[in-house]
Amino acid sequence: MPSVYIPALLRSATGGQELVKVPGATVREVVASLEREFPALVGRLVKDGRLLPNLAIGIDGEVSFLGLAEDVGPEQEVQFLTAIKGGRSEALS
Amino acid sequence: MSTTTYHLIGTRPPRHDGADKVTGRALYGADLKLAGTLHGAILRSPHAHARIVSIDTKAASQHPACRAVVTAEDFPETPDRIVDLGEGDTPLSYIRGNMLARRKTLYQGHAVAAVAATSPQAAAEIAALIQVVYEPLPCVLTAPAAMAKGAPLLHGDLRCTEFGQPTTEASNVADHFRQVMGDSEKGFAEADVIVEREFTTSTVHQGYIEPHTATALWNNDGRLLIWCSTQGSFVVRDTVACMLDLPVSRVRVTPMEIGGGFGGKVPVYVEPVAALLSKKSGQPVKITMTRREVLEGSGPTPGSFIRVKIGAKQDGTLVAAQAYLAYEAGAYPGAMVAPAATCVFAAYDIANQTIDGYDVVVNKPSTAPYRAPGATNAAFATETVLDEIAEKLKLDPLALRLKNASKEGTRRADGAKFRRIGCVEVLETMKAHPHYTAPLGEPSHAEAKRGRGVAVGFWMNAGLPSSCTLNVHADGSVGLIEGSTDIGGSRTSIAMMAAEVLGLQADDMRPSVVDTDTIGYTGVTGGSRTTFATGWAAYEAAQDVVKQMKERAAKLWKVDEVHFADGVFSAGEHRLSFKELAARVGEVGAPVVGRASINAKGPGGSFAGAIVDVEVDVETGKTSILRFTCVQDAGKAIHPSYVEGQMQGGSVQGIGWALNEEYFMSPEGRMMNASFLDYRMPTALDVPMIDTAIVEVPNPVHPYGVRGVGEANIVSPPAAIANAIHAATGCRMRHLPMNPPSVLAAIQQC
Numbered sequence: 051m052p053s054v055y056i057p058a059l060l061r062s063a064t065g066g067q068e069l070v071k072v073p074g075a076t077v078r079e080v081v082a083s084l085e086r087e088f089p090a091l092v093g094r095l096v097k098d099g100r101l102l103p104n105l106a107i108g109i110d111g112e113v114s115f116l117g118l119a120e121d122v123g124p125e126q127e128v129q130f131l132t133a134i135k136g137g138r139s140e141a142l143s
Numbered sequence: 144m145s146t147t148t149y150h151l152i153g154t155r156p157p158r159h160d161g162a163d164k165v166t167g168r169a170l171y172g173a174d175l176k177l178a179g180t181l182h183g184a185i186l187r188s189p190h191a192h193a194r195i196v197s198i199d200t201k202a203a204s205q206h207p208a209c210r211a212v213v214t215a216e217d218f219p220e221t222p223d224r225i226v227d228l229g230e231g232d233t234p235l236s237y238i239r240g241n242m243l244a245r246r247k248t249l250y251q252g253h254a255v256a257a258v259a260a261t262s263p264q265a266a267a268e269i270a271a272l273i274q275v276v277y278e279p280l281p282c283v284l285t286a287p288a289a290m291a292k293g294a295p296l297l298h299g300d301l302r303c304t305e306f307g308q309p310t311t312e313a314s315n316v317a318d319h320f321r322q323v324m325g326d327s328e329k330g331f332a333e334a335d336v337i338v339e340r341e342f343t344t345s346t347v348h349q350g351y352i353e354p355h356t357a358t359a360l361w362n363n364d365g366r367l368l369i370w371c372s373t374q375g376s377f378v379v380r381d382t383v384a385c386m387l388d389l390p391v392s393r394v395r396v397t398p399m400e401i402g403g404g405f406g407g408k409v410p411v412y413v414e415p416v417a418a419l420l421s422k423k424s425g426q427p428v429k430i431t432m433t434r435r436e437v438l439e440g441s442g443p444t445p446g447s448f449i450r451v452k453i454g455a456k457q458d459g460t461l462v463a464a465q466a467y468l469a470y471e472a473g474a475y476p477g478a479m480v481a482p483a484a485t486c487v488f489a490a491y492d493i494a495n496q497t498i499d500g501y502d503v504v505v506n507k508p509s510t511a512p513y514r515a516p517g518a519t520n521a522a523f524a525t526e527t528v529l530d531e532i533a534e535k536l537k538l539d540p541l542a543l544r545l546k547n548a549s550k551e552g553t554r555r556a557d558g559a560k561f562r563r564i565g566c567v568e569v570l571e572t573m574k575a576h577p578h579y580t581a582p583l584g585e586p587s588h589a590e591a592k593r594g595r596g597v598a599v600g601f602w603m604n605a606g607l608p609s610s611c612t613l614n615v616h617a618d619g620s621v622g623l624i625e626g627s628t629d630i631g632g633s634r635t636s637i638a639m640m641a642a643e644v645l646g647l648q649a650d651d652m653r654p655s656v657v658d659t660d661t662i663g664y665t666g667v668t669g670g671s672r673t674t675f676a677t678g679w680a681a682y683e684a685a686q687d688v689v690k691q692m693k694e695r696a697a698k699l700w701k702v703d704e705v706h707f708a709d710g711v712f713s714a715g716e717h718r719l720s721f722k723e724l725a726a727r728v729g730e731v732g733a734p735v736v737g738r739a740s741i742n743a744k745g746p747g748g749s750f751a752g753a754i755v756d757v758e759v760d761v762e763t764g765k766t767s768i769l770r771f772t773c774v775q776d777a778g779k780a781i782h783p784s785y786v787e788g789q790m791q792g793g794s795v796q797g798i799g800w801a802l803n804e805e806y807f808m809s810p811e812g813r814m815m816n817a818s819f820l821d822y823r824m825p826t827a828l829d830v831p832m833i834d835t836a837i838v839e840v841p842n843p844v845h846p847y848g849v850r851g852v853g854e855a856n857i858v859s860p861p862a863a864i865a866n867a868i869h870a871a872t873g874c875r876m877r878h879l880p881m882n883p884p885s886v887l888a889a890i891q892q893c
Contacts, residue, residue, distance in 0.1 A: 058324065103225055111562055112744055112746065114563075130558065
């Protein structure tokens, strides 16, 4: 199963766990597993099927262009990194 | 370190575009002259912050030479949405608002309206006839001022996102994020030495020589054709399509040769405006910015306020680090503070870290990427604090860095864990370099003092999609079609990677950078990704060629299996070189066309360090660079001359950033030095020859081990120079630029 590195500010949702293992062959599946296991993460990573605009996906330390659609191997680690750019306007919130 | 041997990679063949470039035949954006071309001019805001009360275009429209006038009202009204147009997610409304202001202007130089006329002079005259009534508003010019309670708000609808959660607080802070690893307070409690300092850096511009320029033709068949100077033709295509609500298939963008970009030609400024003017006038329209427009109306890199605190044990082990990074985004959010957070402590394995980042809007031009965006400001702070720690602990500054250097497996505060990297190798190369122990020499006069400084920096680099097509010609040459704007010789580096596979020489390749209709999607020439990603696509396309050529040879020789090595196809007694087989391909099949389209992953990241000797005139505060050495991990240098060129270019830009360059702003938000006479960039007379040392720690995922080299080299120079000034004068520098008044003030205070 892939590992997920939980950002420090979200660790209250995982009972303080820094690294958790959840099933999934894509980042989207991994996030779904995370949300099932740790319901407090719902809406903190993905909203309306989209990664939150302030986040980017890292796989083994490298930013993924495909984001949620990226494949994840059983030995790989998923990270939620701070996205480049971002920002919100009222029209979008 | 790299040990593989190649027949072509690592050599220095002449660049394919060299003759055209040195004879003036290469065609840049402004060289394009379509029949009936009109000239565009843009009216810009004289105020840093103002409400637009009214725009009256009647007098302009009635001028006999006027062919079209456009304002923001001419853009189609489409719902706002998040788009990624080359450098991360951004709301479409921000991009549109920056192109032509609607309701408010947010910086002096903000585009308000545009005209097309029969000559550039007439266009300028007509633009001046547009009557805009402004209601000036108070402005804010620095991050701390914009974050203060009661500061004038740029965007009434901007709500701060706090730790990833939207808030209801109207603010100039678009985003506040925090990265935490370990327990910083516990770490600092264990430290024997703690240094905490504050730093400020001024807004600086990339300073590319060629201004932004674009020609647009809204053709009679409904297709929009654009020729422009850009780092990403597909970014221009997608941005124009978004702005004008067109399908991408209706827009074709041809990238012309480019006279520099350094990140500043990733954003789009004039292309959609030229397109609207062409649509209205029915003729091609060219817009070329003046230098003043480039400085006032395109994106510089953020000024910043930074606080860094680092704690160390007596033996030099770094135990805790904190950073507060408040970066000026300019008029719209997107200050590149996230990469700053990624890079601020990336060179070091520190168990306890807390990094706070603030993306702050101010009344300056909307910032754009600039060579390792965000990282140089951050390294200026970290690397000078580390120098102070080394001094306090009486440790050699490189030994302190080596003791704590990041390596494979080191986790950064953002959560990413390094794969194989070359931080240690770069530091070891710096330490062993003759420059590091060479005598400084005697000062040139009684008021001069000399010193040496070092610093190291990191940039993570990017992957992203790239495409490549190879056409095998009957004479054995190969046409290489790609979509990456060639800024630093990438045509040749990319061609060399394909030629290496095919057993050919660089001169056998015919590389072309083509328009968006002719090649598959290719990401920007940015993020130090072009040689890494498009070169990888060329490698894969060459593998496709080999596969097809083997099939042709098998048919020709009536055998089942064909081998290919060292440029020769063979099967039993049969042998044909690549060129010999290319001549006979037509006997047994269709022409050979190799293709590849990849989403390159694992760019690897690059570390670079600087050793610099300075002489400071303590009477005037002038700092002269005596000697400068840049050391960088290239993974594998495909064409060492181009790697060295990037290292030298980045170093010189870093020297300019360190010593001279700044947006000198009036309290009302007017840039007072909007020309290259007053915006002081280094020339060949200001810098010595930049010595280079290429380190090669191969990137394990790339077929040739390549890491991008375009950016990491600018990160360390300002910090290294600050440390050298301290070594010379005993004074710590905490503001960029370290120009003579700033150095003199520091000397008088310390």
